[in-house]
Amino acid sequence: MKDFQLDFPETSTEAWRNQIIKELKDNASKIEFSDKIEEISLDITLPANADFDASNNNPTNDWKASAFIDVNNEKTANELALNCLNQGYNELIFSFKLSKIDWEILLKDVLVEFIHTRLHIKNIDQLNSFLNSSFASKIQYFSFEVDPLVSNFEELETALKPLTTNRVVSINGFECQQIGASTWQEIGVVLSTAHELLNRGFIPNQLSLSIGIGNNYFLEIAKVRALRYLWNQITTAYNSENSVEIVAHSGWTNKSLKDQHTNLLRQTTETMSAAAGGSDSIVVHPYDQKATVGSSAFAYRMAANISNLLKEESYFDKVQDPLKGSRIIENLTQIISEKAWNYFLELDQFKSLSSSEKIAKIKSDISSKRAEREQLFKEKQIKLIGINLFNTENPNAQEWKKDLSYLEIPYLIFEEIDVNL
DSSP states (O other): OTTOOOOOOOOOHHHHHHHHHHHHGGGGGGGEEEETTTTEEEETTSOOSOOOOOOOSOSSOOOEEEEEEEESSHHHHHHHHHHHHHTTOOEEEEEEOOSSOOHHHHTTTOOTTTSEEEEEOOSHHHHHHHHTSGGGGGGGGEEEOOOTTTSOHHHHHHHHTTOTTSOOEEEEHHHHHHTTOOHHHHHHHHHHHHHHHHHTTOOGGGEEEEEEOOSOHHHHHHHHHHHHHHHHHHHHHTTOOOOOOEEEEEOSTTOOSSSTTHHHHHHHHHHHHHHHHTOSEEEEOOTTTTBTTOOOHHHHHHHHHHHHHHHHTTOTTSSSSTTTTOHHHHHHHHHHHHHHHHHHHHHHTTOSSSOHHHHHHHHHHHHHHHHHHHHHHHTTSSOOBTTTBSOOOOTTOOOBOSOOEETTEEOOOGGGOOTTO
């Protein structure tokens, strides 16, 4: 029985295509994948030109399930952090609204040696207060998330650069996605910023690449793979270690505060995309985190359960780069890689981390894509159940915060768009 062998005959592309058309019946046009925003048109039956190496150093496909906590009060944030760890999160991200932080209260009873903690540092005072705290002796268990495009980066740069054993800068593609960027614009901004940091003396081990995950399942998988592939090309050219850390965020663009349970379906497929693409950390933000009253304990628990279920019951964490070789995934990876690389080259000509001309171009390009998305939503070519499809009035619905923006562009939240304008 050990010599048993089952041979599968090779199927031609033509036979494969004819069978798909037959099964699609009256919807044969769907054999062509098209996305106006992404400027992509693809025959899904085409063989892939190449298999992209999007594997990482992780022998499995496991990821850190990250809890994102806004710190307005250290004691309250500490209680939430401990509760999140008890629910199955194994990474904490603290974002500070305070200028002065009591680290002993914030991290009380948090066993930092056994989890990973990210500190979303916004200014030099916050950084220095940590480096002068008792936790500085355990700095190897921490990362710093400093956004070089919006922070007073020059002020922080000198202090961060010597910390060569830590991830100290987070390149923020996530919020580019939240304000309306396409997949390739998002990657292009991330690569351009990261490349400039290498030129300024940082090493790949110090950088973390942050991206947003939207609801287009295959595109988002291909985006994660394309980012890893392209970053590896850059570090290879610099003869640097191919060290990359991708932190994927599931945000709020397509989420609803009126029909909240639909969010769980969207968050699940987005997490599946991030995991299948090979993200190192996945942040499923509670769907009501940007509501005026803040996030509920229920939303945090549901966000944790998504990663728990995908790991424990669906085994998404067991196979590295599980969609390698898939025709549509490999072709989308190639298309996004090419578009992102071209956009990277456009931005790289500015030779400056955050020159006014470069930021102006990024804002203009993303605003154009944002306007396209808004128009498609108003025309119901973008359909979101509970938002512009099968939506019902909910007198108890929460309200979105009004101060959400990045690069001076408001977050794109479809539920906030007035379709009657």
